[in-house]
Amino acid sequence: MNPLRGRLAVVGVAEADLGVVAPGLTEQDLIGQAATRALADAGIDRTEVDALFCASSVQPAPTLNAAEYLGIRPRYSDGSNIGGSSAISHLLYAAGAIEAGLIEVALIVYGSIQRSEAGRLITPASVSIWEEPFRPRWPLTMYALAASRHMHQYGTTREQMAEVAIAARRWAQLNPKAFERGPLSVEDVLTARLVCDPLGVRDCCLVTDGGGALVVTSAERARGAPKPAAHLLGCGVAHWHRDISQMPDLTVTAATESGARAFAMAGLGPADVDVVELYDAFTINPILFLEDLGFCAKGEGGEFVAGGRIGPGGELPVNTNGGGLSYCHPGMYGIFTVIEAVRQLRGEAGDRQQEGVEVALAHGNGAVLSSQATALLGTEATLN
Amino acid sequence: MTESASPWIGYQEGLAAGELRFQRCGDCARAVFYPRVVCPHCGSTALAWEISSGAGTVYATTVMRPHRQEPYNVCLVDLDEGFRLMSRVDRVPADGVRIGDRLRLLKEAGTAPVFVPADRS
Structure with a gap:
């Protein structure tokens, strides 16, 4: 058995304020909110944190900023940034560091005020010199290109993509923290303003402020935690390209590898997963990831998401918080997939709580389908 | 001492001449674009310019x-x-x-x- 299976447990999760935060709050303040709330959730004192993981869209060395702000003096510091999947990759690196005896308690934290500050995605990623002359809008154009290819190759339709937005909205209506909770029909999605064919505005994720934090520790130490721990059963990371023009096949993401690695470590398969939390930056994303993670065959994702299958009451609950499409999207959304997975495992998800959740999958995507990171989290019962 | 010319400049010189240049790997024979100093397919540094038919x-x-x-x-x-x-x-x-x-x-x-x-x- 993989020595990292079950080695790490998530014992605290929290969001910062979400949506449109109070004027003058900085991303550092949101990091402070999320960290403080997650530590309280874990019943762990700030002074016990010896490892800090942060990826940032605005700071080149974000762990320095966060540690200073929080008054934490880490002995292990990881600011590695592979885009919106970073926080999930940090789970793998933290598990390795726990196994190596380097750390005991790690804080993984993220915050952004992109809505208040800019009203659009704030990203350090610039379009490369090989793509810039053609005026793509990063990252929108790149996802539109991927969607165009999937539609061409597999007959995926805009109606099927709209089903992803509808499912997200129906979940969001069950989540009081969700930013967009109004009614939304397939027709609304299809007739919304086209921004980058085949994507209309309702195919695109929100731009909100927000932040999130995870407190993780060893499985042994997690036994003393006030709330049930979510155990990391498997985790995998993969990336193949940075620019969309370097992606070998626009219909196949590195989630095929990150997912396979996570499932192999966990000794599980897609049929064992009770809830699925995917980074849905655009409606095409869940379709690609459901295929690449093995929930359906390549090319069948469009059909798979149709008919309400991934919405409330559907066969496979996907993005039970409302996702980046309707709940929140402060830039690097990956951390929120873990927060929701943990809440579903704990039975804390309120109106949207699924019954008997033993295994949850959290999947992050970074840059332009560039990096993929998959985590499988389970209850105490799944450890053996 | 300079051991290799800039791929970027070589590419730009091609564009200035109305050519679309790419590289061909001397070891694995695969096409390479964007131009660089190492073949991403096989790791070889034996890359040579070719001109695309367009x-x-x-x-x-x-x-x-x-x-x-x-x-x-x-x-x-x-x-x-x-x-x-x-x-x-x-x-x-x-x-x-x-x-x-x-x-x-x-x-x-x-x-x-x-x-x-x-x-x-």
Whole structure:
């Protein structure tokens, strides 16, 4: 058995304020909110944190900023940034560091005020010199290109993509923290303003402020935690390209590898997963990831998401918080997939709580389908 | 001592001459684009310039629709030599570009490589 299976447990999760935060709050303040709330959730004192993981869209060395702000003096510091999947990759690196005896308690934290500050995605990623002359809008154009290819190759339709937005909205209506909770029909999605064919505005994720934090520790130490721990059963990371023009096949993401690695470590398969939390930056994303993670065959994702299958009451609950499409999207959304997975495992998800959740999958995507990171989290019962 | 010339400058010199240059690996024979100092397929450094015929096929395409501006095409083009780049197709409406369309390079010295439909003069 993989020595990292079950080695790490998530014992605290929290969001910062979400949506449109109070004027003058900085991303550092949101990091402070999320960290403080997650530590309280874990019943762990700030002074016990010896490892800090942060990826940032605005700071080149974000762990320095966060540690200073929080008054934490880490002995292990990881600011590695592979885009919106970073926080999930940090789970793998933290598990390795726990196994190596380097750390005991790690804080993984993220915050952004992109809505208040800019009203659009704030990203350090610039379009490369090989793509810039053609005026793509990063990252929108790149996802539109991927969607165009999937539609061409597999007959995926805009109606099927709209089903992803509808499912997200129906979940969001069950989540009081969700930013967009109004009614939304397939027709609304299809007739919304086209921004980058085949994507209309309702195919695109929100731009909100927000932040999130995870407190993780060893499985042994997690036994003393006030709330049930979510155990990391498997985790995998993969990336193949940075620019969309370097992606070998626009219909196949590195989630095929990150997912396979996570499932192999966990000794599980897609049929064992009770809830699925995917980074849905655009409606095409869940379709690609459901295929690449093995929930359906390549090319069948469009059909798979149709008919309400991934919405409330559907066969496979996907993005039970409302996702980046309707709940929140402060830039690097990956951390929120873990927060929701943990809440579903704990039975804390309120109106949207699924019954008997033993295994949850959290999947992050970074840059332009560039990096993929998959985590499988389970209850105490799944450890053996 | 300088051991290798800049791939970027070599590429730009090609564009200035109205050529679309790419690299061919001397070891694995695969096409390499964008130009670099190491083959991403096999790790070889034996990369040599070749000039593309400019014949290619649309691999993926989109229409950018910015507020209060004219829509424009952005696409990925697979060149017949076996490499892909981002570009656009001119001389057709922005929404008139289809995956699978055959293209030819518009040979205009000094600009980024832009394509037109193969059957368009």
